[in-house]
Amino acid sequence: xxxxxxxxxxxxxxxxxxxxxxxxxxxxxxxxxxxxxxxxxxxxxxxxxxxxxxxxxxxxxxxxxxxxxxxxxxxxxxxxxxxxxxxxxxxxxxxxxxxxxxxxxxxxxxxxxxxxxxxxxxxxxxxxxxxxxxxxxxxxxxxxxxxxxxxxxxxxxxxxxxxxxxxxxxxxxxxxxxxxxxxxxxxxxxxxxxxxxxxxxxxxxxxxxxxxxxxxxxxxxxxxxxxxxxxxxxxxxxxxxxxxxxxxxxxxxxxxxxxxxxxxxxxxxxxxxxxxxxxxxxxxxxxxxxxxxxxxxxxxxxxxxxxxxxxxxxxxxxxxxxxxxxxxxxxxxxxxxxxxxxxxxxxxxxxxxxxxxxxxxxxxxxxxxxxxxxxxxxxxxxxxxxxxxxxxxxxxxxxxxxxxxxxxxxxxxxxxxxxxxxxxxxxxxxxxxxxxxxxxxxxx
Amino acid sequence: xxxxxxxxxxxxxxxxxxxxxxxxxxxxxxxxxxxxxxxxxxxxxxxxxxxxxxxxxxxxxxxxxxxxxxxxxxxxxxxxxxxxxxxxxxxxxxxxxxxxxxxxxxxxxxxxxxxxxxxxxxxxxxxxxxxxxxxxxxxxxxxxxxxxxxxxxxxxxxxxxxxxxxxxxxxxxxxxxxxxxxxxxxxxxxxxxxxxxxxxxxxxxxxxxxxxxxxxxxxxxxxxxxxxxxxxxxxxxxxxxxxxxxxxxxxxxxxxxxxxxxxxxxxxxxxxxxxxxxxxxxxxx
Numbered sequence: 001x002x003x004x005x006x007x008x009x010x011x012x013x014x015x016x017x018x019x020x021x022x023x024x025x026x027x028x029x030x031x032x033x034x035x036x037x038x039x040x041x042x043x044x045x046x047x048x049x050x051x052x053x054x055x056x057x058x059x060x061x062x063x064x065x066x067x068x069x070x071x072x073x074x075x076x077x078x079x080x081x082x083x084x085x086x087x088x089x090x091x092x093x094x095x096x097x098x099x100x101x102x103x104x105x106x107x108x109x110x111x112x113x114x115x116x117x118x119x120x121x122x123x124x125x126x127x128x129x130x131x132x133x134x135x136x137x138x139x140x141x142x143x144x145x146x147x148x149x150x151x152x153x154x155x156x157x158x159x160x161x162x163x164x165x166x167x168x169x170x171x172x173x174x175x176x177x178x179x180x181x182x183x184x185x186x187x188x189x190x191x192x193x194x195x196x197x198x199x200x201x202x203x204x205x206x207x208x209x210x211x212x213x214x215x216x217x218x219x220x221x222x223x224x225x226x227x228x229x230x231x232x233x234x235x236x237x238x239x240x241x242x243x244x245x246x247x248x249x250x251x252x253x254x255x256x257x258x259x260x261x262x263x264x265x266x267x268x269x270x271x272x273x274x275x276x277x278x279x280x281x282x283x284x285x286x287x288x289x290x291x292x293x294x295x296x297x298x299x300x301x302x303x304x305x306x307x308x309x310x311x312x313x314x315x316x317x318x319x320x321x322x323x324x325x326x327x328x329x330x331x332x333x334x335x336x337x338x339x340x341x342x343x344x345x346x347x348x349x350x351x352x353x354x355x356x357x358x359x360x361x362x363x364x365x366x367x368x369x370x371x372x373x374x375x376x377x378x379x380x381x382x383x384x385x386x387x388x389x390x391x392x393x394x395x396x397x398x399x400x401x402x403x404x405x406x407x408x409x410x411x412x413x414x415x416x417x418x419x420x421x422x423x424x425x426x427x428x429x430x431x432x433x434x435x436x437x438x439x440x441x442x443x444x
Numbered sequence: 445x446x447x448x449x450x451x452x453x454x455x456x457x458x459x460x461x462x463x464x465x466x467x468x469x470x471x472x473x474x475x476x477x478x479x480x481x482x483x484x485x486x487x488x489x490x491x492x493x494x495x496x497x498x499x500x501x502x503x504x505x506x507x508x509x510x511x512x513x514x515x516x517x518x519x520x521x522x523x524x525x526x527x528x529x530x531x532x533x534x535x536x537x538x539x540x541x542x543x544x545x546x547x548x549x550x551x552x553x554x555x556x557x558x559x560x561x562x563x564x565x566x567x568x569x570x571x572x573x574x575x576x577x578x579x580x581x582x583x584x585x586x587x588x589x590x591x592x593x594x595x596x597x598x599x600x601x602x603x604x605x606x607x608x609x610x611x612x613x614x615x616x617x618x619x620x621x622x623x624x625x626x627x628x629x630x631x632x633x634x635x636x637x638x639x640x641x642x643x644x645x646x647x648x649x650x651x652x653x654x655x656x657x658x659x660x661x662x663x664x665x666x667x668x669x670x671x672x673x674x675x676x677x678x679x680x681x682x683x684x685x686x687x688x689x690x691x692x693x694x695x696x697x698x699x700x701x702x703x704x705x706x707x708x709x710x711x712x713x714x715x716x717x718x719x720x721x722x723x724x725x726x727x728x729x
Contacts, residue, residue, distance in 0.1 A: 068674050072693040078480040079698075100481055176582070185675045237565030240587035240675040249566060403694035408676050416589050416677075435695060438476065440483065 039340035096399035134308030159286030201291025523608020
């Protein structure tokens with residue numbers, strides 16, 4: 001009996017060892033990404049298939065994460081020691097995580113792809129002390145979009161170039177049934193919009209040397225006031241409207257001005273607008289208007305939408321993640337990926353973007369003016385990453401500042417609760433100062 | 445020895461799943477600790493002092509109390525009423541009994557997406573319907589700052605009242621029919637029978653249901669967060685569990701988040717003990 005029991009135990013132990021060996025050989029590469037377009041997901045499936053074919057011992061587990069919750073999920077995963085192997089980030093997150101020594105450099109990937117082949121702003125934004133800590137999965141820029149036909153009908157100046165002109169147009173185009181301005185209700189996007197307005201009013205969130213919040217500075221106060229004035233002409237219920245829903249609103253003739261939108265909008269226009277209207281002559285793009293405090297001679301800037309792939313320290317499969325990136329940027333697949341959301345997901349590889357055949361793609365030809373706005377902004381160095389004022393800016397505290405909702409809270413304090421911009425800014429300043437001090441970044 | 449050995453697994457589970465998290469959370473609450481960096485400073489009761497002076501904390505507490513109290517009361521009312529109806533004999537009763545559990549069985553994420561769609565200002569079923577009937581000129585902002593609490597309460601009651609129905613219906617089926625017959629013989633009408641026969645019989649089950657639903661609603665995170673957390677207007681219905689999440693994972697202040705957890709535990713402990721004591725006193729009378 002004893003012998004029988006011993007042999008059962010021994011066999012079970014052997015089987016367990018074998019199973020364990022088998023499992024050890026098979027790795028799972030956890031990839032978080034934020035792209036939602038069904039076409040992009042299909043191409044990503046191709047990337048995964050190709051990668052898994054070349055790396056039969058690795059299984060890729062792709063997880064779609066909403067931008068609005070990426071940050072919290074990432075913090076939880078880092079805190080519990082189980083970050084994804086590869087993830088999308090936002091540039092200001094890269095800088096913040098780099099300063100906290102939480103990122104693995106991917107310089108070898110950048111060099112393998114050809115450093116000179118990567119668009120300069122997309123590359124430089126993640127260069128820290130000679131090492132790259134992120135690489136944009138694609139890039140694009142923001143612009144303001146207007147219903148040019150309605151502007152013409154009302155005899156309004158097109159495009160508006162100052163905040164004052166925008167407000168005049170908003171007033172002229174608004175009716176009780178159809179307010180003119182589209183606003184988005186997700187704090188994540190409210191912050192970005194505010195950042196764009198602020199940058200184009202000569203302001204900034206914090207002092208770059210001391211990290212002291214600059215919320216009580218004049219450009220900041222003016223920006224809060226502008227947001228408030230713009231909201232007077234915004235669609236009903238905007239404080240709870242999701243980003244993509246607002247694209248549909250604009251496309252379906254429910255509003256006439258869409259501030260700070262990204263080129264993904266054109267797909268919604270094609271899908272939802274009346275066919276006779278679904279063209280760039282009706283939905284016309286323009287570079288952002290300027291605020292009253294932007295120094296004369298300084299050009300307005302657009303948001304540089306270049307979310308990078310990054311590897312968090314503590315990831316279990318760093319080399320596999322790097323190998324995955326090399327497959328992701330493989331030219332045939334990458335070109336196909338960027339064309340799933342043309343204009344919005346522009347390639348960071350110059351060999352693709354500058355290829356004359358790329359510009360001949362139907363969507364780019366059809367929406368040429370949109371493409372040109374982006375090219376102009378990039379050519380004239382007028383693109384600044386979200387919540388930053390240039391690709392050179394480094395700011396370690398934007399991650400926490402954005403996560404604390406202090407920016408969107410100020411906007412709501414002014415718009416929903418009717419506080420004065422000065423009062424809201426003072427409240428936000430206090431909260432931000434306390435947060436920065438608590439995090440150990442206070443240098444003032 | 446065998447007796448002690450047999451309780452070891454239970455003891456292990458209680459220690460691992462209840463005691464350790466409680467103690468760890470209490471330990472965290474006296475530190476100023478970053479969410480993932482190895483930065484921690486002992487601050488004693490500093491986090492609690494900070495909370496007491498924080499308007500956001502008091503607003504979240506107020507929202508939480510309003511939310512928990514209102515939803516619990518409405519769930520009770522709806523749950524008891526539906527249980528009484530389902531206790532009666534009628535054609536299709538079995539189907540109705542199954543169907544009423546539907547809201548409780550649907551995953552919260554589905555519930556919140558569907559109700560967000562129904563209440564949407566631009567394309568929501570309710571607003572479109574009201575406009576079509578000519579009842580409104582402009583959309584009602586069910587998800588806007590002013591009505592959001594009402595909407596969250598409505599969705600939560602809809603989602604969780606079947607729990608009360610189930611518990612009450614189960615108890616109703618064990619109430620001896622003789623009690624009703626005797627009451628009828630004594631001339632008691634439907635209302636009196638409910639008040640003097642049904643309610644006393646439901647007493648024990650209602651005590652438990654109020655306790656459980658009250659605790660669960662006060663600590664409810666998923667429904668509130670998924671319905672309101674992503675949008676700016678969410679701050680107008682922010683409850684303590686949501687504030688805990690945001691402090692911990694958005695502002696990365698784990699100590700502060702843990703302190704909110706401790707405060708919630710103490711508050712609930714006080715309320716539960718007071719409630720049970722009152723019930724016991726009432727019973728003794």
